Amino acid sequence: MSNVPTVLPTIDCGLRIADCGLKNSNGKSNGKTSALFNPKSEIRNPKLPLVPIVLMFVLMLASVAFGEERNPPPEFDNGHELPALTQPAPRAESLQYVDLAALVVALSLASYLAIRRRSRAGMFALMIACIAYFGFYREGCICPIGAIQNVAMAVFDNSYAVPLTVLAFFALPLAFALAFGRTFCAAVCPLGGVQDLVALKPVTVPAWLEHSLGLLPFVYLSVAVLLAATGSAFIICQYDPFVAFFRRNGAWEMLTIGAIILVVGVFVARPYCRFACPYGAILRVLSRLSWKHATITPDRCVQCRLCEGVCPFGAIEKPTTPAPASRRLAGKWTLAAAIVATPILVAVGAFSAKQLAGVTAQVNPTVALARQVFMEDNGQTDEPTLASAAFRASGGEADELYKQAGKIEARHETGLLWVGGFLGLVLGCKIVSLSIRRTRTEFTIEAGRCVSCARCFRACPMERARKKVASKTVASSQ
Structure with a gap:
């Protein structure tokens, strides 16, 4: 008589062990509940010594910290002290390439851990x-997020x-996103990393709020x-919420916001990555076009819903159910209306944004100075600023200043047309x-x-089954 029990043991999600394909040498279920389904159990793959690799990476990064300063600051006999820097000192070109090499290694490791190794522990160590x-x-410098501004300025100036x-x-994180998804966000970005560390009791954000x-x-x-x-300004760097922590100094306002x-x-x-990061907006689009992307399960989905409960970013999409014919017809009309509305939204956005040129141009120092000089010359203010006083002391011509400010405002008008459009x-594409x-079946x-x-x-039972089988296979071959 077979020793297979008539009722197979189950885990909390209602998944039977037989569903995971775990069988004994006779092709039958062994009827035992494996530690495979214990979410606290650790399964290690002896094929690759992951911890030594991560430690080597950490040591490589730390080794550059022992370089000597080639041009130390001067010492003054009169007691004068140099002011504290609010941003990193210029870095030698050779060390900049060390940073670049570290970025390549980190992105490669993150992509490997997400696509091939599928290891949360390794990803956490790399983070x-x-x-x-x-x-x-x-x-926090140099940073791909702030580099958006450098590239934009180089294109237009x-x-x-x-x-x-x-x-x-x-460019490198964007290229990796096209290849493997947002692996830069996974572990390489320090801004995302510090937020990931504190995500202790995440709640689910409603879908409508998430999309908005x-x-x-x-x-x-x-x-x-x-x-x-x-x-006009580099606002990404100016209002970075975490760079003050990394530099151990900064405005108290930004420390408070962080x-x-x-x-x-x-x-x-x-929250910053999902609802504020401008670089994340680009990565989000490119990740949808990625060549390979991380998947929940290495095999078939058994719909245990464990992944849905552990994802704090609302990135798990549920299987769909067939819709009735009437609902499908209504959906087609909704889609058609959204497509027709998109060019209208582009036109309305461009027109509306252009009206803000006078506001955004005030951020530019030249425009702000021209406004201050105009107010002083027309008796609208009696308090000169340091900038206006320096301008007058240098013998600057007000008419020339106004002309420069007018050109900048014109550039803002043109730019806002593109921004609004x-x-x-973006809004039209979101609605579409x-x-x-x-249709999703898993x-x-x-x-x-x-x-x-x-x-x-780590939550997927099929993934845990794969690692368990791989570990036994390696152990039996040794």
Whole structure:
């Protein structure tokens, strides 16, 4: 008589062991509940010594910290002290390429851990290493997020040349996103890493709120590109919420904002990444076009729903049910209306944004100075600023200043036309995307919102089964 029990043991999600394909040598279920289904159990793959690789990476990053300063600051006999720097000192070109090499290694490791190794533990270790190096050691500079502004300024200002290392820092994470998804966000970005560390009790953000707030990064991206392209400001760096932590100094306002974001991040995982990061907006689009992307399960989905419970980013999409004919017809009309509305949104956005040129241009120092000088000359203010006093002391001509300010305002008008049109297009594409009904037979990852954090891997019973079988296979071959 067979010793297979008539009722197969189950785990909490109702998944039978037989569903995972675990059988004994006779091709039958052994009827035993394996530690495979214990979410606290650790399964190691002896094929690759992951910990030594991560440690070697950390040591490589730390080794550059022992370089000697070639040009130490002078010492003054009169007691004068140099002011504390609020940004990192210029870095030797050779060390910039060390940073670039570290970025390539980190991106490669993150992609390997997400696509091939499928290891949350390895991803977490790499994240800690990148926070230590790119965050606290390099003090958040150079950063692909801030490099958006350098690239934008170089495109629209022929007198500005972006360094090759800055261009590479900007482009490499984008290239990896096209290949493997948002692996830069997974472990390499120190801003995302510090938020990931505090995501202790994340709650689910309602879908309508997730989609609405998800448009804000595109607004931030558009405004940042506009201000950088017109030489007005680098607001991404100016209002970075975490760089003050990495540099151990900064304005108390930004320290406060960073602290608030981290507190919110305890309950809403990675709020800055999801609802503010301009670079994340670009990565989100490219990740949807990625050649390969992390998947929840290495095999078939058994619909245990464990992945849905552990993903704090709302990146797990549920299977769909067949819709009745009437609903499908209504969906087609909704989609058609969304497509027709998109060019209207583009036109309305362009027209509306252009009206803000007078406001955004005031961010430019030249325009602000021209306004101050005009107010002083027309008796609208009796208090000169340091900038206006310096302008008058230098013998500057007010008419020439007004002419320069007028050109800058004209550039803002043109730029805002593109910004408004772009935002209208983003909104239209979002409505079109939500109007399309997609058929899914299993739980899948939404590549745009997924940051490849690898949390869902550990929850998937099929993944745990794969690692268990792989471990036994390696052990039996030795």
